[in-house]
Amino acid sequence: MSRPAFSVLTDDETLFARFRGLASDWAVYRLGNGKAIDELPPHSLIVVDTATRDLAAIPEKIWRASCQQHRIVIASSQPEDEEGLAWLDLGATGYCHAYAAEATLRQVLEVVASGELWVGRSLMSRLLKGIGARRSTHARNWAAPLTEREREVARIAAEGDSNLEIAQALGITERTVKSHLTAVFEKLGVNDRLQLALKVHGIH
Amino acid sequence: MSRPAFSVLTDDETLFARFRGLASDWAVYRLGNGKAIDELPPHSLIVVDTATRDLAAIPEKIWRASCQQHRIVIASSQPEDEEGLAWLDLGATGYCHAYAAEATLRQVLEVVASGELWVGRSLMSRLLKGIGARRSTHARNWAAPLTEREREVARIAAEGDSNLEIAQALGITERTVKSHLTAVFEKLGVNDRLQLALKVHGIH
DNA sequence: ATCTATCTAGTACCTGAGTACGATACGGCG
DNA sequence: CGCCGTATCGTACTCAGGTACTAGATAGAT
Numbered sequence: 001m002s003r004p005a006f007s008v009l010t011d012d013e014t015l016f017a018r019f020r021g022l023a024s025d026w027a028v029y030r031l032g033n034g035k036a037i038d039e040l041p042p043h044s045l046i047v048v049d050t051a052t053r054d055l056a057a058i059p060e061k062i063w064r065a066s067c068q069q070h071r072i073v074i075a076s077s078q079p080e081d082e083e084g085l086a087w088l089d090l091g092a093t094g095y096c097h098a099y100a101a102e103a104t105l106r107q108v109l110e111v112v113a114s115g116e117l118w119v120g121r122s123l124m125s126r127l128l129k130g131i132g133a134r135r136s137t138h139a140r141n142w143a144a145p146l147t148e149r150e151r152e153v154a155r156i157a158a159e160g161d162s163n164l165e166i167a168q169a170l171g172i173t174e175r176t177v178k179s180h181l182t183a184v185f186e187k188l189g190v191n192d193r194l195q196l197a198l199k200v201h202g203i204h
Numbered sequence: 205m206s207r208p209a210f211s212v213l214t215d216d217e218t219l220f221a222r223f224r225g226l227a228s229d230w231a232v233y234r235l236g237n238g239k240a241i242d243e244l245p246p247h248s249l250i251v252v253d254t255a256t257r258d259l260a261a262i263p264e265k266i267w268r269a270s271c272q273q274h275r276i277v278i279a280s281s282q283p284e285d286e287e288g289l290a291w292l293d294l295g296a297t298g299y300c301h302a303y304a305a306e307a308t309l310r311q312v313l314e315v316v317a318s319g320e321l322w323v324g325r326s327l328m329s330r331l332l333k334g335i336g337a338r339r340s341t342h343a344r345n346w347a348a349p350l351t352e353r354e355r356e357v358a359r360i361a362a363e364g365d366s367n368l369e370i371a372q373a374l375g376i377t378e379r380t381v382k383s384h385l386t387a388v389f390e391k392l393g394v395n396d397r398l399q400l401a402l403k404v405h406g407i408h
Numbered sequence: 409a410t411c412t413a414t415c416t417a418g419t420a421c422c423t424g425a426g427t428a429c430g431a432t433a434c435g436g437c438g
Numbered sequence: 439c440g441c442c443g444t445a446t447c448g449t450a451c452t453c454a455g456g457t458a459c460t461a462g463a464t465a466g467a468t
Contacts (some may be wrong), residue, residue, distance in 0.1 A: 107318060111311060117328040124321045127331040142286075147414065155284060160399045163455070176416050178456070185456085192424095192455075194398050195364045201407055202286050353445065367425070379447050386426070396425075396454095 004071070004113060005029065005041055010049035015075075015098060019047055022102045023109055042069050045113055049098055050076040050083070060090065067091025071112050084123045094118035142199050145187045153180040157193045158200035208275070208317060209233065209245050214253035219279075219302060223251055226306045227313060246273050249317055253302055254280040254287075264294065271295025275316050288327045298322035346403050349391045357384040361397045362404035 007029040008019050016030055029040075040046070046066075048055075066072060073094035074087045084095040094112045096105070097120070111118045119127070143151045156166045163181070167174040181193065190196050211233040212223045233244075244250070250270075252259075270276060277298035278291045288299040298316045300309065301324070315322045323331070347355045360370045367385070371378040385397065394400050 104318065104320075107315060107320075111315065114308065114311060116308075116311075116325050117323070119321075119323070119328065121320055124323065149415065152282070155282065160396075160402055172415085173417060174454095175418070179416075182456070192364075194401055197398055197401060198364055198405075200286070201402075201405065203405055351444065376445085377447055379449095380445075382426070383446075389426085 005044040006046075006109075007040060007044055008047045008049070009052055010047075011052050012049060015049055018099075018102075019105070022106050026109075040070065044070045045073070045109065046070050047073045047075050047109075050074060051098075063090050067093070071115075073108060073112055073118065079120065079122075081123050081126050084119070085126075088117075088119065095123065096120060142188065146184060150180050150184050150187070153177055154184045154188075154196060154200060157181060157184075158197040160197070209248040210250075210313075211244060211248055212251045212253070213256055214251075214279075215256050216253060219253055222303075222306075223309070226310050230313075244274065248274045249277070249313065250274050251277045251279050251313075254278060255302070267294050271297070277312060277316055277322065283324065283326075285327050285330045288324070289330075292321070292323065292327075299327060300324055346392065350388060354384050354388050354391070357381055358388045358392075358400060358404060361385060361388075362401040364401070 006023055006026040008016050010016050010030075026045075067090060071093045072091070073096065074084070074092050075096055075098035076083060077098045079095065079097050087095050094108055094117060096108050096118065100108075108118045143154070146154060152170065153166055156169060157163075161169070163174045163177045166177045170177070181196075184196065185191065188196065188199060190199060210227055210230040212220050214220055230249075271294060275297045276295070277300065278288070278296050279300055279302035280287060281302045283299070283301050291299050298312055298321060300312050300322065304312075312322045347358070350358060356374065357370055360373060361367075365373070367378045367381045370381045374381070385400075388400065389395065392400065392403060394403060
């Protein structure tokens, strides 16, 4: 697998050595002391130690921009859900304990490098508690009265595709798509594809 | 690393072979056809294919119990955020695309086996949006290039109302509503009110 | 063997949505 | 003052979306 550039922003020599050790097949750079984030090639993988001095001085705007351009993992020596939320909301791709087990950290890097987000168990269940509860029952029910084919059509329609696009995607006629959608509207008690979309996405 | 027992519940031979292939150093079992979940040793790692027949027949209570006892990864051939939320809320430890790249699936298994939760990017950002909605930039950014009146019209249209309903709600003509919407579509780069709704509600 | 559900599709029709190409009015600004 | 952005509305057109009515094929169930 080709590795992206990997950098660490920290004041802590021990921590830096740690990351360099567990990412031995990466090219690891040390940030700070002149070497700035905006000098890095785009799509870099960056670990940021929250204990770094003057971190708070960096304005939010810079963070958002950097998070767009790179994959930033926040490593905190005292992880806390609220702090993690704030970082992830800012666009960070990961939030973990800076002194987690090496195997875990390596996993974090692998996952993040592959384009996914990494969120620890504690924070994760926190997220689920917040949003999942209210929506879950309703969420699995919208498709309940539908047949398998109707579900497929409904899903695609709810993404904003036209009847013709759905037809081509499923290899059937536009007319057949209309048939299925009419059945879907009837069964779900909606009038058109927009209301269908709102229902599918759990908004109404 | 010691591997937990690993089982797959699916009707699909191809899918089973796939999982067995990518977990060659695990002992992989095939569920269904008599072999039931409750016969497995505790703390097993189980992948459940949502396309499995009669899956909907299994009551919610059984799922919750199984999720407590084991680590259950839901593999959907048509992943959908709402469905994923429902499963995770039920206690599943992972939700992924059944036909994702092998490297990804292997990663999923590694992460889950190590005790963490695995949630895909799309679902993850959805979760974050739910929590950080009030502070989310995206949530208020869609309206940035619009005038005040256009914002109003767009908001109502995104709720599923017709042009006539919008007109009556705002005390203007249907024609005027169309004017505003045309401007909105142009500014936001969408083709119709459905795509507008998806953008407004932060789905696309 | 019959019945039912599902998926498929044809023709015809109506309407809302979106666009094209205008117009009028009002307020701020150089 | 003229210029420009904003809000309002008119007519007319095209077209995708949705409906009505129909019907063949297949598979499963009783």
